[in-house]
Amino acid sequence: MHGMNRRAYVPADTAWHLISLRPQGQHDTLRSAAARLGGHTLALSPWRVALRTDTLTRAQLAHAATADRLVFTSPTAAEAAARLLALPELGEGRVVAVGEGTARVLRRHGARDVQAPQRMDSEGLLALPRMQGLQGLRVALVTAPGGRGMIAAQIVERGATLQRVDVYERVGLPLSTAVIERLEALQGPTVLALSSGEALETVLPQLPAAVLRRWQRMPVVAASERLAALARTHGFTHASVAAGPLPAQLARAAQRAITAMAAGHASA
Numbered sequence: 626m627h628g629m630n631r632r633a634y635v636p637a638d639t640a641w642h643l644i645s646l647r648p649q650g651q652h653d654t655l656r657s658a659a660a661r662l663g664g665h666t667l668a669l670s671p672w673r674v675a676l677r678t679d680t681l682t683r684a685q686l687a688h689a690a691t692a693d694r695l696v697f698t699s700p701t702a703a704e705a706a707a708r709l710l711a712l713p714e715l716g717e718g719r720v721v722a723v724g725e726g727t728a729r730v731l732r733r734h735g736a737r738d739v740q741a742p743q744r745m746d747s748e749g750l751l752a753l754p755r756m757q758g759l760q761g762l763r764v765a766l767v768t769a770p771g772g773r774g775m776i777a778a779q780i781v782e783r784g785a786t787l788q789r790v791d792v793y794e795r796v797g798l799p800l801s802t803a804v805i806e807r808l809e810a811l812q813g814p815t816v817l818a819l820s821s822g823e824a825l826e827t828v829l830p831q832l833p834a835a836v837l838r839r840w841q842r843m844p845v846v847a848a849s850e851r852l853a854a855l856a857r858t859h860g861f862t863h864a865s866v867a868a869g870p871l872p873a874q875l876a877r878a879a880q881r882a883i884t885a886m887a888a889g890h891a892s893a
Contacts, residue, residue: 641814642667643879646824648701649673649798655818658876667811669804671827672795674769676705685790686710689765692788694755696721696776698768703730705792706767712736723750723776724870746849746870747775760784769793771823795823800831808836814887816879820848820870822855829859844882846875 643659645652649670656666686709689695695715697703703722706712713735720739722728728741742749750756764785766777769792780787817840819825829837841860847853848870856864863886867878 640665641816641880641883642811643876644669644815644817646671646817646819646821646828648795651701655872655875658872659879662876662880664876664879667807669800669808669828670798671824672797674701674793675796676708676793677791678709682790682792683709685788686767686792689767689788689790690715692719692765693762694719694721694759694764694785696723696750696756696764696766696768696780697727697731698723698766698776700726700730702767702769702792703727703734706790707731707734709792718755721750721753721755723747726871744869746851748849748851750776751779756780756783762786763788765790767792769795771795797827800828805833805836809833814883815843816882817843817845817856817861818875818879819845819852819856819864820875822852825852825855825859844879844886846878846882848875 641664643655643664643666645655645666645668647655647668647670650673652666652668652670656668659666686706690710697706697720707730712731715736717738720731720736722731722739722741723746725741728739731739740753740755742753744752759780760783762785764780765788766780767790777787777789829840832840841862843863845853845856845861845864846867847856847864848867850866853864853866863882865878865882868874
């Protein structure tokens with residue numbers, strides 16, 4: 626079985642490209658994962674992250690620390706909270722992370738007994754034991770404006786009082802002429818890595834029509850089935866789901882997608 630998987634990969638000397646829609650300054654792990662498989666990453670950031678350190682946010686987070694559950698929706702949210710809050714003091718049985726990457730950040734800053742799902746998305750988080758029986762509890766959602774609406778809605782639907790604390794914000798970055806020219810000149814097999822629906826919907830309206838049509842024909846590897854479905858609604862015809870949202874998982878899925886597409890062209 627392992628041998629079959631290795632043969633399914635694109636040969637190491639075959640150049641291919643991975644488009645990353647991560648925030649500015651957060652492409653390195655995906656770039657390294659793709660490079661190990663012979664891929665070259667084109668960083669296309671729809672926004673940069675700005676941490677909130679104002680007095681109001683500090684007060685809201687201090688209040689959140691007393692909640693029955695604290696839910697961290699991203700590694701960035703965990704890093705931002707760690708700058709404002711003593712995570713080792715949160716105690717056991719209360720901290721929830723949307724995925725293992727977020728959990729690692731929390732543990733690195735001293736949080737204890739962090740619960741995270743194997744399925745690293747909103748649905749996986751909501752299925753955790755710690756997210757059941759919320760009736761009458763206070764749940765703090767440590768996050769950023771926009772996104773993760775499903776988590777907030779489900780917390781309320783399950784009878785909890787929701788406290789939302791936005792510890793960072795996304796500052797939009799319009800696509801530069803230089804980036805668009807790079808997209809127009811890009812040659813060879815190319816895959817789009819998709820781990821944020823908001824990022825996709827921010828970038829697509831800025832693409833020239835010819836580039837958009839090319840994107841819709843290229844493979845998309847999504848961090849979840851929900852994101853793959855979103856890509857399909859925007860006209861992408863080759864959307865598949867990676868094993869998870871981690872950089873190595875997305876890079877491996879991208880390589881497999883290129884191999885599958887090449888095999889399809891060869892047999893056509």
